[in-house]
Amino acid sequence: MIKTDEIIENLEKIGFGKKEAEVFLELVKNPGTNGSQIAKNLGYQRTTVYQNLDILQKKGYISSYLDKEITLYKTMNLKEILENYNKEINGATKFLKDELSKVEVSGTQKQFYNLNSFEEIKDRFKNILKRAKKIVYINTNLNLFEYEKELKKLREKDVRIIVFSFNKIDYSSLGIEAYIRESFNFNITDSEKRIMIAADSSVAMIASNYEGEFCGTYSENKLLVNTVTEHIKNDIHLMKLEESLGRSINRIITLDF
Structure with a gap:
């Protein structure tokens, strides 16, 4: 049984917005789907779904292609996505750990x-x-x-x-x-x-x-x-x-x- 809620929650933990995660998971389950179908399956407006599809594509998590003049979407290789994310997080963590310790704090005013x-x-x-x-x-x-x-x-x-x-x-x-x-x-x-x-x-x-x-x-x-x-x-x-x-x-x- 697919643990949908837990998948969404963990996608959010690695930087997905909630609706991004829901759209992404829908594409994992139904590759080669168009935006209107995703909106119908999730119960969202089409504009909301297309906005999140655009975000996911810019992040490199999904790709699109034409089929009879209809734009369809599919996820990129899931293993590669997670491996690349893990490398980026490890690299960013090491960099921030080293560099943030060098930053001088001027005052206590919050941004x-x-x-x-x-x-x-x-x-x-x-x-x-x-x-x-x-x-x-x-x-x-x-x-x-x-x-x-x-x-x-x-x-x-x-x-x-x-x-x-x-x-x-x-x-x-x-x-x-x-x-x-x-x-x-x-x-x-x-x-x-x-x-x-x-x-x-x-x-x-x-x-x-x-x-x-x-x-x-x-x-x-x-x-x-x-x-x-x-x-x-x-x-x-x-x-x-x-x-x-x-x-x-x-x-x-x-x-x-």
Whole structure:
């Protein structure tokens, strides 16, 4: 029996994105397949599949050829792929071990990293969840049931999960602290999608699809971590204040010149 989940997980460990791994495995099982067939088998949009086929081909993991004017794909020699990867990793490990020890560290300021795709943002979001040890603050209007597996593991480790959202989604089955500001209950299809997360006062990420394209920033910089944490805390505080007053707080400021 093919251990599909374990194969995907191990492909991710050697640098494949999740969808890259799924497309690659589909080609291992069904060589000489076109993009439309792969999309149908995996249940993904064709544009998503073709994007990942292009990535895999550029990396040298698959090749394409024409058959009656239809582009078909197949994997390269699997043994050679893994042997070459192993050589590259060993070489890179030796080089980094030697060279990084020579690098002089100037200060302790943490860097900011740009995230330029939704897949990259989701992968980083999962990574933050997996690393959390004490507490996680989340502000998002995305459906968190997609991350049920990661959230369950956090609960098992007694990590406190605090979520604020403008979308009315029942998260009671996830066992997390959810605060829904219903007075601003936007529909996710009509509003800007966004993710804000901070964990353990050590790492944070902000991201959105502003103007239709997803982009974000990830950092262990304390300023960003504290800013995101306080922003989410303030959202929750404002919501509780509205509930205590029994009305929405909308303050309009006019300036007279």
